[in-house]
Amino acid sequence: MRTVLDLKTGEQGIVRRIHGRGPLKRRFSDMGITKGTSIKVTKIAPLGDPIQVNLLGYELSVRKEDACEIEIE
Amino acid sequence: MKYTIALAGNPNSGKTTLFNQLTGARAHVGNWPGVTVEKKEGSILRSDNLNLIDLPGIYSLSPYTLEEVIARNYLLKERPDVIINIVDATNLERNLYLTTQIVETGIPTVIACNMIDLVNQAGDYLNSKALSAHFGAPVVEISALRGDGLDELVSAVKEAASSRRESHYVLHLSKEVEAEIKQVEKELETTSSDKLHGMPRRWWAQKLLEQDEKALEEIPLSSEQKARIDALEEKLDDDVQSVISTARFKSIAAIMDSIYTCKNPHRLSLSDRIDKIVTNRILALPIFVLVMFLVYYLSISTIGTLGTDYVNDVVVGEWAQGGVEALLTNLGASDWIIGLTVDGVIGGVGAVLGFLPQMAVLFLLLSILELSGYMARIAFILDRIFRKFGLSGKSFIPMLIGTGCSVPGIMASRTIEQEADRRMTAITTSFVPCGAKLPIIAFIAGALFSGAWWFAPICYFVGVAAVIVSGIVLKKTRGFAGDPAPFVMELPEYRLPTFKGVLLSVWERSFAFVKKAGTIILLSSIVLWFLQAYGVTSQGIVAVEDAGDSILAVIGGAIAWLFIPLGFGDWQSTVATFTGLIAKENVMSTFAIVFGVQGDVLELIEAGEWSSLAAITQHYTMSSAFSFLLFQLLCAPCFAAIGAMHRELGNAKWTLFAVAYQTAFAYSFSLIYYQFALLFSGNPFTPVSAVAIVVLLAWFYLLFRKKPIEQGKLQVESV
Incomplete structure (x- = not known):
């Protein structure tokens, strides 16, 4: 399974699925991370975590432990 | 007919600015029932029948985050007459997601497309007609910042309120x-x-x-x-x-294609360019340190403290207290009236007002950091470290400011969105040694530890360790277990804060401090002043010269035994601990009084004249002095800080918990330290030593026990 974490900084992917259930999944979909959205890793925080992603024209900070639930094509 | 209008929209969509513009910034600020999320209400200008309620900034009407639940319950249970849905026109796709949920409620909705000036500036085009047709709701283009389009917005709201035309938007599904x-x-x-x-x-x-x-x-x-x-x-x-x-x-x-035309889809925004530097892997931390240095320098080292000293010494000390004392003496008032008015009431009010200049400077800097968008970057940079202790990356600022003074430090926790993190920060900030505790540290380091260089760093280390231990221990308890909403945070575009926006924010926060924290500080200062200045003698309750005769000394003597296991079970130390509740500066000055030290005790400490302080020093051993210091560093802070905690925690139950926790924490570790110090210096093993070991083991248990299953996750599984 390829996740957002497999993207290098500056690389882009298309969301295939969010794993898990409940608050995290809901939060992701509310922020626009849904099936078919294109998502780009823009930056990794200076201490290595969290990561910054770009989607729908805005920037989002996501922890690595959460980002691994976002599967991409 | 009066109408209730709710203002809803994403965080960073300019909601607060619009609210202030519509109400002329004359808002009633309170909390939503049961939580510490701010609730603002006000009347819309140029209309006498529109009452505006500001809902928390939300991305969705999901049932998980506190803000979302508040907004939802409000729409559901109070059912406003009209919703103004403010939408950031430069970020339509994400903002309209909430719109799809708002119009579904059937409540008449007016969509306000904000930041239209930025859209025009970029040469983009927004087709309001098409947007309005899609949602079946009127759309008004506005710029909240510049005040454009507000008249049109208000008339659209009036129209919607009187026609009561419900929206009939239906999302088509498979x-x-x-x-x-x-x-x-x-x-x-x-x-x-x-x-x-x-x-x-x-x-x-x-x-x-x-x-x-x-x-x-x-x-x-x-x-x-x-x-x-x-x-x-x-x-x-x-x-x-x-x-x-x-x-x-x-x-x-x-x-999207039919409502928004983007002139240049690939341009690099100003934010991207700023972020390339500000959260750059190499430069991020140095820039962060620089910004923090500036915040500390301006609010603690220079302007803020100068202002606070001026208010304390000149405005309150000379003008108010001096003036009123002279006036009352001339009028021939009795001594107790003068004492109550000058030392009790004015002293108490002064204790509140004295913090204001420092607070205002700090709030000014904080609101600039927040409104510019840098605060979110701080959370992004520091998240990795702070989340381990149940704190947010934004907890750094309260802790840093706390080294100067806990009161503004605790107030700075307001910038933290998650309620659990905010509570944790408010409770633990006063563990960091504040400026007022420095004389105690300096005295014990100089007089009893012969000025050892490592002494002061150890005190700060103790403070930081207390924050970390408490973070880990409390995080495992029910009250903190959890905001089930995960840390998925928007990094908003950088924006230049406006003068008006910053000033309003400073005013609101300063006023909130005076109102909520002020009452606690004032009342408790007056009570403690009375207990300290009066004693029970054969002539009844009279003012006493010698602190040893005061009611406080009697109370101190009666409960001093509590501190025997900690090594300082005498009435003098107990009284100093109590007066420290008014302000930690009082600990040393109380010592000076009860031990009969000549001269200004703080100046003697600064000059390092330990021989003049021998009367105090003789009273302690190295172990009992350090145990006393530990207790002072960790126990309940001064009334002003307790008042600030009360403001941030929102209710008396939490404030009591916080004070009890801090005092229990201080007692435990002073006990453990003192009893182990006794054992290591060759004293026999006593039942109290056994108690100390049990207490230590109990803390180890709290620290290392497995985290109970998170409530949020459990609930989801059982659905």
């Missing part, structure tokens, strides 16, 4: 889901309209299919319905909630 919605809608026909709170049946049907926790609390699913949903989700290969969310974004994406 055939399978649509069939199931129709089925549940039909089954809801027997449910009383009270239970539906005026929401359309389709709204409930969607929520129930999403297995929305809060909706299920109102209307539970039958086991037959549950089985049908399971079958549906099996078929869709995903849960209904995700399918509906995806459909919402798809429906927006489908109209």
